[in-house]
Amino acid sequence: MRPLSGKRVLVTRAGEQAGSAAALLREQGAEPVVVPTIVIVPPADPAPLASAIERLRAGAYAWVAFTSANGVEHTWQALEAAGGDAGTFAGARLGAVGRATAEALAAHGLRADVVAAESRAEGLAAAMARAIQGEGGRVLFPRAARGRDVLPDALRAVGCTVDVVAAYETRPVTGAALEALAAELGAGRLDAVTFTSSSTVESLCDALGDRAVPLLGRARLASIGPVTSDTARSRGLRVDVEAEETTVVGLIRALAESYAKPVA
Numbered sequence: 001m002r003p004l005s006g007k008r009v010l011v012t013r014a015g016e017q018a019g020s021a022a023a024l025l026r027e028q029g030a031e032p033v034v035v036p037t038i039v040i041v042p043p044a045d046p047a048p049l050a051s052a053i054e055r056l057r058a059g060a061y062a063w064v065a066f067t068s069a070n071g072v073e074h075t076w077q078a079l080e081a082a083g084g085d086a087g088t089f090a091g092a093r094l095g096a097v098g099r100a101t102a103e104a105l106a107a108h109g110l111r112a113d114v115v116a117a118e119s120r121a122e123g124l125a126a127a128m129a130r131a132i133q134g135e136g137g138r139v140l141f142p143r144a145a146r147g148r149d150v151l152p153d154a155l156r157a158v159g160c161t162v163d164v165v166a167a168y169e170t171r172p173v174t175g176a177a178l179e180a181l182a183a184e185l186g187a188g189r190l191d192a193v194t195f196t197s198s199s200t201v202e203s204l205c206d207a208l209g210d211r212a213v214p215l216l217g218r219a220r221l222a223s224i225g226p227v228t229s230d231t232a233r234s235r236g237l238r239v240d241v242e243a244e245e246t247t248v249v250g251l252i253r254a255l256a257e258s259y260a261k262p263v264a
Helices: 015-027 047-057 069-081 098-106 121-132 150-157 176-186 198-216 226-234 248-258
Strands: 008-011 031-034 038-041 063-066 093-097 114-116 137-144 160-172 192-195 220-223
Touching: 008 015, 015 031, 015 038, 015 248, 038 198, 047 069, 047 137, 047 160, 063 069, 063 098, 063 121, 069 098, 069 137, 069 160, 093 098, 093 121, 098 114, 114 121, 121 150, 137 150, 150 160, 160 198, 176 198, 192 198, 192 248, 198 226, 220 226, 220 248
Parallel strands: 008 031, 008 192, 063 093, 063 137, 093 114, 137 160, 192 220
Antiparallel strands: 038 160
């Protein structure tokens, strides 16, 4: 019998990204229940990213730092819209958080010069600081419109000028699907809930309101990594499972392994 046989597992990722998680869950025997809690869209004001891309084309940046595959994809879309290609990055070194972000770069013919072993901003900040070795320089950091300042603060501390620009936004999803989800949670018909980012936690908690903690407390909660776990705990949630590798593959693996042992 496969580890997740008979388990109904909620996938909260954005709709266009939910397919990979659902497929991995099916491989483990689970029934994925896909209810996106966020939608990923271009930034409300595209001008700062467009301006940054023009500076990149002019050779203004020593480094470009990416902390998610979403940052890569949305930067690439803006780059293509401006008539650029992989050669636009020729004068810059690239930093990536974790394997998934490095693979997103590779899909566009780009090789990350630094890949953080620790799949979070702290890891990339430390790795890039070591590579920069006090040389300073200008760094482009395309990210979500809302994000932590760990990376830019760390790079500024070693003498870099950092341009933080919004490459995309995450917005909450509302509607009947989330009310139906609340009913499923309340009836105990979901065995586990997977969270792949802080925004999925926040959006679902906001949608459920005062019901969030009791309803989500009825399921096993699985987080993709420490930052997402911290967000969940800040909302009063119990985190039962945390992936060691901060990827969707790592998340589903950790959830499957958790059913072989009691939850602490």
